[in-house]
Amino acid sequence: MSGTGKDSKGKNVNRTSQESSGTNNSALTAARFEQELKNAPADVQEKLRALLQQMAVSDGSGSSASGSGREPKSMEEHKFWKTQPVVKHDEVVEEEGPIEMNVARDQVRATPYPLPKEFEWTLVDVEDDKEIKELYELLTLNYVEDDDAMFRFDYSAEFLKWALQPPGWKKSWHIGVRVASNKKLVAFISGIPQDLRVHTTVKRMVEINFLCIHKKLRSKRLAPVLIKEVTRRTHLEGIFQAAYTAGVVLPKPMATCRYFHRSLNPKKLVETGFSHLARNMTMARLIKLYSLEAETSTPGLRLMEDKDVKAVAALMNKYTADFDVAPQFEEADVRHWLISRPGVVWGYVVEDPETKEITDFFSFYSLPSTVINSPTHETLNAAYSYYYAVQTPSEELSKIADENERKVARANAIKPRLVKLMRDALILARRHGFDVFNSLHLMDNALYTEELKFGPGDGYLHFYLYNWRCKAVESEKVGLVML
Template sequence: MSGKDTNTTNNNNKGKGKSTDSDKNVALSAARFEQELANAPADVQEKLRALLQQMALSAGDSSGSSSAGKAPKSMDEHKFWKTQPVVKHDEVVEDEGAIEQDIPHDQIRATPYPLPKEFEWSLIDVQDEKEVKELYELLTHNYVEDDDAMFRFDYSAEFLKWALLPPGWKKSWHIGVRVASNKKLVAFISGIPQDIRVHNSVKRMVEINFLCVHKKLRSKRLAPVMIKEVTRRTHLEGIFQAVYTAGVVLPKPMATCRYFHRSLNPKKLVETGFSHLGKGMTMARLIKMYKLNSATSTPGLRAMEDKDVPEVAVLMNKYMSTMELAPIFQEEDVRHWLISRPGVVWGYVVEDPESHKITDFFSFYALPSTVINNSLHSTLNAAYCFYYAVQTPDEELEKITDAEKKNKARKEAIRERLCRLMNDALILAVQNNFDVFNALNLLDNDLFTENLSFGPGDGYLHFYLYNWRCRDVNSDKVGLVML
């Protein structure tokens, strides 16, 4: 149920975002619009952002969403979701909190939900090479593919271990479905634990991800049973809220973000069909337009090390305090998610040359896609913007009492620094042979996408909470990055 976008999707859970050279002008105008919107009165901002979110929903993926201007499905059409504790499409949230109360342990169903007789439940041991290979093959051939069947995500075994084995992971939440007769793995769903802050409430939640059903079994209605089963198992562990993302519109998004793409290898992107030459654009001009310096420019920039974990944890949680949907990271979380792992994730810090304090950090991860039926290229190497934090002028900001003015001053204070850091991230991505750098317009990404020549994709990613009612969150106040 998590989502991301290298221009790829299936109809279950991802946004799609092909980009063209002409998209750059759209990115510029969108960024300028955000700047103007920030100057508007609070009540006007709220109304306009609500309208923008509805427009984003109207542009979403056609499966379950409002494509081509059609309204989202009614609750009666959501046969499964109308039975679940989620916010309804037309519901106006006034009081935040749990939709259903926690269930006493002795009242939680003790046995797994029944599957169709030809299938059986199976726990997947991600630490076992044979089983992680089975999971890799299931996801590679059935998980995420674009509508035009041009790209398909290619999760590596090491990526899956990183994604599914964070601190506090539970094997009982790595749930597979096998064919009873031959034990073939044909479906999967997973959860990982995470402390999440929603506005002012902090809850231990489960992040639901990698919901995948074999293409030939999509009519078997396995997904609803799998969602109910992972819910049952998380309830047994005393967790009653979940967060998930999808490229389709379900009841009801609490936030919607758009994908942006920065070309690193424009010739290859055009040759694979990921992007296209705009009218009057030549390949030589396109390559020149996206060319980056060969070396980074930030003094003190280096790969993150284990000794940096305590400072990075403090820096990250402080930076995230301005977000309205954000993870709370302990040191063990920082150590797992942000220190570089070959071929999986890259983490960098900025160490002040004089004080030797860590002032900033950034990270990105790798998620390549198989290029289907292309005679020139078999793989598209995509980097995804992950977590980051930059130094902020706290003493100056504390003098500002108006929340809107403080937020605007904060953004202006970090804009130049963040642009320089992310430009270095692009250079490092090129050095590691990536073809494109992808980012959602969450966190403070809108501060650098215009200046660094990102173009908007046509994919949107919707954020959802299970059993938690909350006010809508603007994209630039989303601090949660799900794989």
């Protein structure tokens, strides 16, 4: 249910295009194309979107979204994925639903899939400091790395505990592989439960993440066995669908989103090679270009507290109703994912000074990268835009019959507020010592990226569903953010 090795996460520690001005011409072109596409008949739109998903591997410079520089494999070349219940590359989904039907528990394989004789299955206890350290070391040295081997994700132990222990988490879904002789942890895959709405259907799914195999064992074909094993264990719990992401094109993305980056510490980003000075750009001018105000400007902005959980859950579920794919968050989910944890995640709400109503919220999380072979810097501190919500005039919008007019009216209504909030998010992220603020082109992020001087990155993230046919989803209709 995920990719292999370094591409399993998909966020290939993406770097920016060359720094110039804050203008993003490619994003504007894409926006205009989307507007034109909406004028086409519905059946034509569907076929074009399916084609665009396959074309999304090209970033306009001849390199692929996965960084491989190659076109995606054909179905026949996908020796593993062609055996799985996933949408085929050339398939246009007409009717949504499961690809394979659920089976009774007694029909699910009762024993783990066999491993090569020198390996053995294990469960990684993320509540045990020794084992979480083992997992941290495996991921730090072997997980997602950019294609030029300059940056590598550096997940902290606290981050992993947060990511792997949401409400309803199961130890049996934290699956590891050890060397039988010395018990060294050499591979891992995980799943967490999530109620996910796909268009109008809400399904209990599992989010698959952190598929990692030691670099020296990539030829052992352990990834397919890990994927089959986590699938077997989720089937034992009565869950038959999953969501996952990858930086490579597998059969078949339901959506593809590009990365955008906003510099907070331009000098460091240039020194590490994350970004570059464009011709006729000086460091002084670059620093001035990305300067921010010292203080936030939204009245009533404060850290989220436990007392805000109910209001934030209601606000978020109402806001994400506008998207085609989005989680359904209960109060326990909001409490776990969105209340600030030092060094891991920051959640802020806006409380109306007069009514005391929670009107908006936003969040971002920390995912630093190790800077490989840099003489001056060891770590790049990156903040990632997470979930947020602003109030939308739903009643007024519902009176607009034309879909395109309604979309424009909605964007006009929320853009000023969202830009202001995300500018405050940038200020707070800089205050917390972050060097760059990353954002995917999903939800309403396109409304703020240009004005706040985000630049397009060189990477794309592909979203997938396992055992569920889903019509192609526009990036701006994706309301799911996976770590």
